[in-house]
Amino acid sequence: MSHAPSTAHLPHVVIVGGGFAGINAARALRKAPVRVTLIDRRVYNTFQPLLYQVATGGLNPGDVTHFLRSLRVSQPNLDVVHEHLTAIDTDARALRLLDGREISYDYLLIANGVTTAYHGTPGAKENSFAVYSRSQAIAIRDTLFTRLDRAAAAPDRSKGLSVVVIGGGPTGVEMAGALAELRDQGLEPAYPELEGEAFRITLVQRSEILKPFLPSLRTYAAAQLKKRHVELRLGAGVEEVCRDSVRLSDGTVLPSDLTIWATGVAPHEEVRGWSLPLADDSRILVGQDLQVVGLPGVFAAGDVARTPQDFPQLAQPAIQGGEHVARQILRLLGGEATEPFVYYDKGQLAIIGRRSAVGEVPGVANLPVLHRLGILKRVPLLRKVIPLTGRLAWSAWLFVHITSLLGPRNKLQVMVGLAARYGMRLHRTPVPIVGDVPAIRPPKPPRPDAP
Known part of the structure; x- marks a missing residue:
């Protein structure tokens, strides 16, 4: 590794994964007498809660990604390795990487995150777009604008474009709301060729939307989505995802020119080959202190x-978990x-559109000092969760997401991008960001020597 020889004697902490847990663990060890190595398959961290904004043209991909090696500017005891983990030898306390390198460790944190879960649904992986990585968000964005232009040029323009979002959790609700915002504020004047209900958005959910939220907030979110058509x-549920439709369990077939899959996550397949104790859902089993069961120091x-x-x-939970591991x-x-x-x-938030969001913030019941003083017993109302809706929840959502980004440049760019989408005067201006939409090119002439 590239640590200076004078620090080679220090205990070596290896962190696999540059997401919320991994980065917060590394930063919490900034002043510790240890060497820290952060391993990730990508050279950047992705702020996943805002990927749907990239997918709908509200933000640039670079706004929500942060160069991992820039963490070293303020953390001299940190090395960053751009590679893929292939095996863990817990007896030898060593990792094997895809390029053949072996890295020994004294303490190990596995925080490599998860990936899209398709739950065995036929055609879901092949015929829908997930929104869990930077590349997936870009693919949605560029496919959306390519197919909108195709619909605008079609002989039957009244057919328009149908987008089906599968999944009623925060990601699905925020994606559907952002698509409606894009349609109503930018695309109607940009695509006058499309007639009537030419850009239809359908949200599919097996049960209720936003199930972790209070019932009143679910009702509010559903009403706001319907208000946005x-x-x-x-x-x-979804029985099958086809190339141009989605078949539901009640027999309904929904036409779909673009299907977005937002129904949950699952561990990467390679986790099963790391010889670690796993739960039924292939997640790594840990104890109360977040140590892997039966493996001290891991x-x-x-x-x-x-x-x-x-x-x-x-x-x-990932942010606090990473910080907790560093303390342990x-x-x-x-x-x-x-x-x-x-x-x-700390609660949860989900945005639906401009000046519209839902949120839950805890009362003061979780503050340890109040437990010690016994105040909660005397004032039971303090235990309640505080629901937020409308402009207040929307403002809280903006503040939390902007301040949670890594680096001042990302914070500034996201603030400007969201102001352009939701701002007082700019929100009626077509401002979608587009990128790698394929250029229209004439077919290449045949080569003279071609048969």
């Missing part, structure tokens, strides 16, 4: 970890026992 198909955090409490697969490594270095992970639920 998003059709809700609730109560039926931790897992974030979406890939299956905790005894089974925390939600969201950004906050420091405790082990000092000869102390590890402590259990205590998750502080």
